[in-house]
Amino acid sequence: xxxxxxxxxxxxxxxxxxxxxxxxxxxxxxxxxxxxxxxxxxxxxxxxxxxxxxxxxxxxxxxxxxxxxxxxxxxxxxxxxxxxxxxxxxxxxxxxxxxxxxxx
Numbered sequence: 001x002x003x004x005x006x007x008x009x010x011x012x013x014x015x016x017x018x019x020x021x022x023x024x025x026x027x028x029x030x031x032x033x034x035x036x037x038x039x040x041x042x043x044x045x046x047x048x049x050x051x052x053x054x055x056x057x058x059x060x061x062x063x064x065x066x067x068x069x070x071x072x073x074x075x076x077x078x079x080x081x082x083x084x085x086x087x088x089x090x091x092x093x094x095x096x097x098x099x100x101x102x103x104x
């Protein structure tokens with residue numbers, strides 16, 4: 001196990017990885033939330049009001065840093081995937097069975 005050391009990133013990556021199941025999940029979750037935060041700040045003057053504002057009071061000005069802070073305090077949590085076998089995801093509907101047959 002790698003020992004923890006001081007990094008320039010706050011919150012530390014080790015703490016963020018404890019909140020999710022993989023690095024890919026962390027990157028995906030943070031990027032999606034950062035995109036939402038960025039959209040929120042861009043539409044402030046328009047008065048639309050349908051975006052969720054940042055859930056933490058942060059001194060960071062970058063949407064990705066704010067997203068990481070939200071993940072570190074459990075304001076944003078990953079949604080578990082449904083427990084369906086991967087094979088079912090690629091099955092054709094019953095009406096399209098003739099598409100499955102090969103043309104000889």
